[in-house]
Amino acid sequence: MTSENTSDVPGANESFEAPLARGAGDEPPAGAALGTGAAAALGATGSHLRRGPLRAGDRVQLTDIKGRHSTIVLEAGGQFHTHKGYLRHDDLIGQPEGITVANTGGVQYLAFRPLFNDYVLSMPRGAAIVYPKDAAQIVIQADIFPGARVVESGVGSGGLTLALLNAVGDQGYVHSIERRDDFAAIARGNVENFFGGPHPAWSLSTGDLADVLPMTEEPQTVDRVVLDMLAPWENLDVSADALRPGGVLIAYVATTTQLSRLAEAVRDTGRFAEPYAWETMQRGWHLEGLAVRPEHRMMGHTGFLLTTRRVADDTVIPERKRRPSKGAYPAATDEETWTEDDFGVRQPTDRKLRRTRRAVGQARDAN
Known part of the structure; x- marks a missing residue:
């Protein structure tokens, strides 16, 4: 959920014409024994x-x-x-x-x-993508391991979904939940184009996380929950219900206001350990003989990541000892309504969505 201009990102303006199927690994040496x-x-x-x-x-x-x-x-x-x-x-x-x-x-x-990074930056988009630099952080910091059971909410155009499927492999499980039918269709097209067809570890549902997750996942059976949505604090309890003790919740938000509210909501639930937040910025370097210097442009702020772990039921979390500064906790605003306009998120037009769905082979009449 980012409004960054991609014109300075290598590969961001490349055209997308047809499916791409990708996997990993090299051919083994001739005669090599395979386990x-x-x-x-x-x-x-x-x-x-x-x-x-x-x-x-x-x-x-x-x-x-x-x-x-x-x-x-x-x-x-x-x-x-x-x-x-x-x-x-x-x-x-x-x-x-x-x-x-x-x-x-x-x-x-x-x-x-093309490599994974090239594909994601050039694939058709309905919604903004989670950039590869952030997707890499999510995979590592949330410890998305082969065979993991992962729930992802807020699919967008499918960029993060590709990274999650690459990480869990064919024996894992990724359940992606998206509120908008158009975004879900575009994500499906991008995923199937990338892998050359449906991925056996992927399930895609349309609807709200709070409604879909309890109906599709048994309590305490999910290893990781990844939230990329406007108000992730509204779904902490349903995420905690699905996560096993020790499981990881990781959320991607665009603004400091969202980050602050999410961190306090995580603490207030009493079901998660102390949250940790960070951002990642990527800067290339110019390499020409002895003229080695940073590039003039960089991929700066795209979003913040917050991660925390599910504690066991009935666990009493130790009270934090540090003292917050005066004014750190203003009056609560639980009744506040959050919209995309509050964060400058531009919504794609219906015309763009129709064009993007056609580009990934997911036109409305092609179901």
Whole structure:
């Protein structure tokens, strides 16, 4: 839930044309013995589309000599046109990744399959995404492990969902809950395009977390709950009911006002340990001979993350010893209504949502 301008983010303005199926891992050396785990990894959902020579249907990222990226989907007999000539797709099909190809105008491109970061920043969006730098923090700080049972609320365009599915693997479980049908459809399209089809570990529900979660998950069976929503403090009790003791709750919020209210609500429940909050900023570096310096632009504030752990029932949490400063706790405003407009969140138009749904193969009449 962020309003950051993506124009300065590498790959953010790339076009998205067709499905991308991805997995993880490399081919083992010839003759190498495979254990059960290694054999399973080779068959992970979408992994076969991240290995081997380039094939028709693969997504390929072309980088020119100025570092500009263009993403294409390979088609037999297809062409990639620019004002400086065109590139034949057949020159890439059957070739390994990492080759250099030239178009008819002599412009050279380095060709690779896009990485996870490239895909997320260029995929069609209905809602704002959780950026890869924050998704990486969520996966590590919340300890999203292979086989984990994870509930995610606030799916948006599916960027974080992809990271969660990559982390839990085929033997895990991710239940994504989204209030808006349009956003859920766009997320479904992006996830299926990325993995080359439905993911066996993913379940997607439409509705409010408070209504859906008690009906779909048994109490104390969920390992992790991830909240990306306007008022996550309203769903702390239902999240605590689903989490097992020791489970992790992690929330993504955009403003300090939300962060403060969420932290105090976590403490007031008496069902969670002391919360921890932080933000992550990413700055690239210019590398040219001895001219090594920070880039002039960076990916700054996108959102805050807060994490806490579910304590066992009937646990009395030790009282904090530090003394808050005077005025740290203003009068309560429980009756206050929170809207997206309060935080400058721009809602996509119906026209944009229809266009985005078509781009990911989830048009309204294609159900």
